[in-house]
Amino acid sequence: MELRHLRYFVAVAEELNVRQAATRLHLSQPPLSRQIHDLEEEVGTKLFVRSQSGMRLTEAGRTFLKEARSILAQSQRAVQLAQAASRGGSRPPRYRLRGGRF
Amino acid sequence: MELRHLRYFVAVAEELNVRQAATRLHLSQPPLSRQIHDLEEEVGTKLFVRSQSGMRLTEAGRTFLKEARSILAQSQRAVQLAQAASRGGSRPPRYRLRGGRF
DNA sequence: AAATCTTACGGGTGACGTAACGATC
DNA sequence: GATCGTTACGTCACCCGTAAGATTT
Numbered sequence A, B: 001m002e003l004r005h006l007r008y009f010v011a012v013a014e015e016l017n018v019r020q021a022a023t024r025l026h027l028s029q030p031p032l033s034r035q036i037h038d039l040e041e042e043v044g045t046k047l048f049v050r051s052q053s054g055m056r057l058t059e060a061g062r063t064f065l066k067e068a069r070s071i072l073a074q075s076q077r078a079v080q081l082a083q084a085a086s087r088g089g090s091r092p093p094r095y096r097l098r099g100g101r102f
Numbered sequence C: 001a002a003a004t005c006t007t008a009c010g011g012g013t014g015a016c017g018t019a020a021c022g023a024t025c
Numbered sequence D: 001g002a003t004c005g006t007t008a009c010g011t012c013a014c015c016c017g018t019a020a021g022a023t024t025t
Helices: A005-015 A018-024 A031-044 A059-087 B003-015 B020-024 B029-043 B058-088
Strands: A048-049 A055-057 B048-050 B055-057
Touching: A005 A018, A005 A031, A005 A059, A005 B020, A018 A031, A031 B058, A059 B029, A059 B058, B003 B020, B003 B029, B003 B058, B020 B029, B055 B058
Parallel strands: none
Antiparallel strands: A048 A055, B048 B055
């Protein structure tokens, strides 16, 4: 499982329509459909109920959606925090160092 | 950025030695070294200080390590929760439905 | 037939392994 | 020279796009 699977999954879960999700991801339907299928295999359960006029989330899908969003958000945060750490020197900013010259 | 990068990064951060990390990941050194480099590019900062006798984490690296571990743990949890949701029917277990026949 | 998701099939990017290199002790 | 990490280069997997299929309204 890779973050790509989570990004794709969230898009489909939000659109409830593979074609629209694919468009939003600048992707074509078949690869997206495939990746969702692969994800379901790896997770070990169906995340969607396929039906005409789109897809519906299963209970497992709803649970997984919350987690996936959280993971993606944390991934972005991880990058930002690392950048901040590299710039700010370190640790949550303290407004002035005791005895600091500036 | 993909989970692969985080898995690789955590391994190197724990071993502080690319060769050992590569062995642990059943991988050879060069691709691992490359992926770490790619990750640093994507994050936008050096995560390690290269030196003889291994590598040392930068401040950004230490920050990123915490996040990476958390993300990987949450990924595993996401799968487990989805599986549980699919088995358990749904939702945090309620011991009996009010008025339910069972 | 129009819309949906899926399966089939080829092509290209990129992750990997082997080999060669550079640097430090 | 032994042991690090890195660069170079060829191979193979796999992700993607196009085309064709199955199903439902």
